[in-house]
Amino acid sequence: MSELFDAVDALLASRAALPSPAERKRLRAAHGLTIDEVAGALKVRRATVSGWESGKTEPRPPERDAYARLLDKLAELYPADPVAPVQDPAVPATFTAVPAPAEAQPLPTGPAPEAAGMAETKNTPAPAAAPRPAPATGPSSSSTTTRRPGTKKAAPAATTAGEIDPRFENGPLAVVDVEDGKVLAYCVGGLILDVPAKSLPSLVDWTLKEAKLGAPKLSGPGRPADPLLVLTETALERYGLPLALTQEERIAGRIPEGHKVIKQLTRADWKLTKRGFGPWARIYRPAKGTDRQCVQLCIPSWNALDNRHWGTAGQLPPAELARVLGVYAARVMTPRGSTAVTGLELMTALHPPTYAVRDEETGVLRQADDKTPGSLGKDPVDCAPCEAPDGHPLLKDLPRFHIRTPAEKVFEEAYDWARPFTDDECMHRNLVGLDVNMAFAAGANGLPVGLCAPTHVKNPVFDPKLPGSWLVDLSHVDLSRVKVSKEWVELDASLLPSPFTPKGNRPEGPAWYATPTVAYAVELGYGVAPAEAYVRHESGRYLDGWYNRLRDAYLATMADLGVGADLSPADFLAAMNGYKSRDPELAIVVSAVKATVKGGLGKLRERPRGEGWRPGERWRALERPTWRPDIRAAVISRTRINLHRKIVKHAAFTGQYPVAVNSDCVVYAVDGESPLDFLPYREGKPLPGGFKLGVNPGLVKHEGTQTVLWGEGVREQYQAPELNLARYIKDGIVTDKDNGE
Numbered sequence: 001m002s003e004l005f006d007a008v009d010a011l012l013a014s015r016a017a018l019p020s021p022a023e024r025k026r027l028r029a030a031h032g033l034t035i036d037e038v039a040g041a042l043k044v045r046r047a048t049v050s051g052w053e054s055g056k057t058e059p060r061p062p063e064r065d066a067y068a069r070l071l072d073k074l075a076e077l078y079p080a081d082p083v084a085p086v087q088d089p090a091v092p093a094t095f096t097a098v099p100a101p102a103e104a105q106p107l108p109t110g111p112a113p114e115a116a117g118m119a120e121t122k123n124t125p126a127p128a129a130a131p132r133p134a135p136a137t138g139p140s141s142s143s144t145t146t147r148r149p150g151t152k153k154a155a156p157a158a159t160t161a162g163e164i165d166p167r168f169e170n171g172p173l174a175v176v177d178v179e180d181g182k183v184l185a186y187c188v189g190g191l192i193l194d195v196p197a198k199s200l201p202s203l204v205d206w207t208l209k210e211a212k213l214g215a216p217k218l219s220g221p222g223r224p225a226d227p228l229l230v231l232t233e234t235a236l237e238r239y240g241l242p243l244a245l246t247q248e249e250r251i252a253g254r255i256p257e258g259h260k261v262i263k264q265l266t267r268a269d270w271k272l273t274k275r276g277f278g279p280w281a282r283i284y285r286p287a288k289g290t291d292r293q294c295v296q297l298c299i300p301s302w303n304a305l306d307n308r309h310w311g312t313a314g315q316l317p318p319a320e321l322a323r324v325l326g327v328y329a330a331r332v333m334t335p336r337g338s339t340a341v342t343g344l345e346l347m348t349a350l351h352p353p354t355y356a357v358r359d360e361e362t363g364v365l366r367q368a369d370d371k372t373p374g375s376l377g378k379d380p381v382d383c384a385p386c387e388a389p390d391g392h393p394l395l396k397d398l399p400r401f402h403i404r405t406p407a408e409k410v411f412e413e414a415y416d417w418a419r420p421f422t423d424d425e426c427m428h429r430n431l432v433g434l435d436v437n438m439a440f441a442a443g444a445n446g447l448p449v450g451l452c453a454p455t456h457v458k459n460p461v462f463d464p465k466l467p468g469s470w471l472v473d474l475s476h477v478d479l480s481r482v483k484v485s486k487e488w489v490e491l492d493a494s495l496l497p498s499p500f501t502p503k504g505n506r507p508e509g510p511a512w513y514a515t516p517t518v519a520y521a522v523e524l525g526y527g528v529a530p531a532e533a534y535v536r537h538e539s540g541r542y543l544d545g546w547y548n549r550l551r552d553a554y555l556a557t558m559a560d561l562g563v564g565a566d567l568s569p570a571d572f573l574a575a576m577n578g579y580k581s582r583d584p585e586l587a588i589v590v591s592a593v594k595a596t597v598k599g600g601l602g603k604l605r606e607r608p609r610g611e612g613w614r615p616g617e618r619w620r621a622l623e624r625p626t627w628r629p630d631i632r633a634a635v636i637s638r639t640r641i642n643l644h645r646k647i648v649k650h651a652a653f654t655g656q657y658p659v660a661v662n663s664d665c666v667v668y669a670v671d672g673e674s675p676l677d678f679l680p681y682r683e684g685k686p687l688p689g690g691f692k693l694g695v696n697p698g699l700v701k702h703e704g705t706q707t708v709l710w711g712e713g714v715r716e717q718y719q720a721p722e723l724n725l726a727r728y729i730k731d732g733i734v735t736d737k738d739n740g741e
Contacts, residue, residue: 018064019071021055027074028053042066054566165216165224172215172329173228175318176203176235183238185211185229186318188326200239200261201268203229204283204295215334218346219545221355221372225334226282226294230325232318233301240264245279245302254278274620279304280337298325298335309339309595311588320585327589331553332596339592343600344626350545353378353625374451374540376625381453384534386410386469386512387629389605396616406501406511410469412633415640417497417504418660418724421712425659425669431711432670432678433703433729434691436643439664441550441597442698443639444543447516449631450536460533464519467634468535472528473510474500474521483525484652485689491648495657499524499644504661514630514637520644536630543635546600551697554593558695560586568684569676569693576701601636605629639664642698649690654680659711662726665703673705704730 019027028038039049042063051057052067059067174185176195183195193211197203207213213227233243240261242249249255254276255262262277273282279302284294298304300314300321307314313324325335336345353375371377387410388394398404436442450467462470477500479493497504499520500513510531521528555565561582563575580587606627608619621627647666651657656678660667670678679691686692692699706729714734715723728734 018059018068019075021053023080024071025053026080027071027078030078031074038070041070166212168212168214168216168224170212171326172213172225172334173230173322173325174207174211174213175230175232175322175325177232177318178234178238183235184318186322187213188322188330190319192319199264200241201264201270203239204265204270205268207295208293215329218333218349218549219352221352222349223292223352225329225349226292226296228296228298228325228329228334230298230300230321236299236301241299243301250303252276278302280335280341296334296336306338309592309599311591312584313588313592316585324585324588327557327586328553328592331556331589332549332593338599339595340599340603343596343598344603346549346596346600347543347546347626350549351375351542374542376451376542376628378625380623380625380627383629384454384456384469386471386534387454387633389607389629391608391613391615393616393618393622406507407471407509408512410512410514410629410633411502412514412517412637412640413502414636414663415497415504415643415661416502416663416724418662418722418726419495420721421659421669421708422495426708426712428669428708429671430669430673430705430707431659431667431725431729432673432675432705433665433667433726434675434700435703436664436698436700437695438551438554438594438597438697439643440601440635440639441547441554443635443642444601445547445551445697446541447543447634447638448539449542449628449634450539451542452536452538454534454536454630456532456534458532460530460535462518462522462528462530463535464515464522466535466537467515467539467630468533469512469514469630469633470518470528470530470533471510471512472518472530473507474513474518474526474528475507475509477521477524477526479524479648481525482648483523484648488525489652491651492657496647496651497644497658497661499641502640514633516634516638516641520641542631547697550593550597554590554697555695557586557589557593561590563695565695567694569679569681569686572693572695573674573676573702601632604632645689646691649687650680653687653690654678660724660726660729662724665726665729667726667729669708669711675700675702704732706732 018024028035035046035049035053039046042049044063048057048059048063052059058064170191170193171188174187174193176183176185178184183197185193185195187193195203195206197206207227207229211227213229215225217224231239231241236243242255245255255278257276259277262272265272265283269285270283271285273284275282279299281297281299282294283297284292287293303314305314310324313321316324328335333342333346333349336342351374352372354370354377355372382394383392385394386408390404448465448467454468460470462472479491479496479498481488481490483489498506500507500511500517518528518530558579559565561579563572563579567575580590603621604626606621608621613619643661643664643666647658647661656668656670658666659669668678672678675691675693679693680687693701695701703726706725710732711725714725714728715721718734723734
């Protein structure tokens with residue numbers, strides 16, 4: 001009889017209604033599951049689960065029964081709360097436990113997940129000006145905790161409920177502040193710790209022994225993130241540090257080694273890195289086996305949080321600053337320095353250069369001699385001479401003041417091109433700018449890069465799958481007749497930038513190019529015959545994980561701001577209008593994520609800075625395995641080519657040509673004011689391979705609209721008929737500084 005009952009139960013379950021697509025997504029996200037994890041468990045494709053959550057498709061047996069069981073179990077753990085609307089349910093509650101000020105609350109888009117160990121966001125905000133709660137006190141502990149009203153203890157970043165690493169249960173970081181004589185540590189999720197430390201050495205000890213701060217490693221062979229302490233001005237004063245750096249200290253990037261606080265650290269057997277005690281200081285003791293003791297300090301009043309990338313973060317109250325940095329830490333990684341430094345460190349964290357092995361005789365863990373597969377290894381490699389920036393030791397034999405030509409130097413940079421208006425374009429009303437979202441991140445996605453030193457070859461056969469630099473003449477490529485989608489089309493080459501040079505001028509002879517540039521010449525229908533090359537036979541998609549991490553961070557934060565990835569073109573443009581004002585703190589995170597992309601790529605070719613360096617000498621950055629100008633060149637090359645491909649597609653289909661291109665922004669002269677007035681959408685579908693509106697990296701947004709009369713007036717004012725208007729299309733403001741005057 002029980003078998004009959006089981007059969008009836010199975011029959012009923014197979015026809016039971018599933019939760020709505022939005023609820024499916026909420027339940028998955030509430031438990032911290034990714035689409036890939038669900039797809040793997042159910043043995044279906046990622047796109048299949050994505051279709052179930054978007055409502056485009058419905059599951060069928062036998063997967064439907066297993067999916068229904070998963071959703072039922074998750075619904076028991078995370079019942080919907082019909083009362084308290086919060087942020088997008090795709091965002092774990094960990095990221096929203098510190099309420100934003102009343103004027104900056106995220107748009108309510110779904111029910112709140114509730115679970116043990118997860119943060120809860122209430123509808124009542126805690127204004128920045130509200131008095132801070134005093135920590136609870138108790139005789140049994142030297143460090144006690146409390147929480148802001150309306151919050152519960154938040155699960156640390158990168159963990160799921162029930163999988164909290166007890167070492168890091170209080171999150172990745174804390175903002176240390178002093179209020180009414182008490183030292184408080186503001187953590188993510190509204191948590192506040194009472195800090196008993198009376199000196200900086202004891203603060204470091206407390207952080208490592210009691211605070212339970214830090215974050216899990218991002219990859220198998222990697223290591224957990226060190227805890228980050230952000231010191232406010234009141235904390236600096238309490239621990240004997242200056243509130244601001246002097247001019248001399250700013251230039252040096254550190255306080256003097258004889259400072260009393262540094263002496264305190266030395267007496268307590270703490271060490272500083274070669275960077276010294278600056279805006280981002282690392283305090284450590286040498287590791288013993290796998291036991292690492294290290295704390296990172298961030299000092300906003302010393303300009304640790306550059307306002308070009310972090311906006312007003314350095315001026316936020318402690319709880320709000322903890323929220324901003326906590327979201328960034330959870331979605332990108334715990335900051336390790338500037339956004340540029342963090343971008344580079346993220347590459348290493350996702351692909352550690354080596355791994356730990358256990359000595360068979362002693363049982364002690366040590367670093368392996370060989371490198372982790374897919375990584376750059378632990379030892380730096382020299383670039384090719386053509387890839388080296390001016391002043392590199394490989395070029396020390398060049399005559400002084402020698403200016404290298406394109407035939408001597410790889411010059412892969414972003415676009416800076418413009419041209420005069422045609423008579424027809426002068427008759428149009430407006431100039432409309434399109435900006436590619438996360439363009440350089442998109443350029444890194446799926447890109448094979450070299451994982452070893454270069455090999456020099458003469459008269460090679462070009463291989464588009466082989467990363468490297470190629471000396472080849474591309475002056476024969478004629479843009480007036482090219483292949484587009486494998487069909488020959490005729491274009492007005494005088495109205496197009498060349499894809500082979502940053503200034504858009506046609507090459508005049510042999511020059512060094514990265515692989516994506518040469519591959520594009522072949523794609524356009526022209527043969528190539530390299531004279532020589534520096535190639536890397538060991539290669540891999542080293543930046544894929546880096547791209548995925550930053551893409552997901554960007555999309556999740558934009559979704560919090562009301563700009564989702566599934567919006568129609570019109571709805572996307574509407575959602576982008578004023579999105580930063582919906583939650584200025586999360587808007588800061590978006591800016592920091594973008595800066596992490598560009599800065600991290602820039603660090604791949606870091607130049608000497610204030611090191612007493614002379615041309616021909618090595619500088620500090622050359623000793624990193626991540627000093628790889630060839631990888632930077634390949635990403636920029638691919639980004640520029642991606643944009644040119646869209647420009648050519650658009651011109652072939654519409655007959656419209658750009659009047660200016662600056663990096664990832666392209667400007668067209670049209671009659672309308674919106675991208676929808678000239679982009680060739682048909683029934684909501686864009687031109688395949690052309691410009692598509694949307695928030696995803698590689699898609700475009702509206703950068704700005706100005707009148708053609710404005711453009712003509714600006715060019716006449718500066719007597720520059722080819723002034724790059726793409727630089728100023730956003731707000732129409734042109735300054736002398738922008739023009740180098």
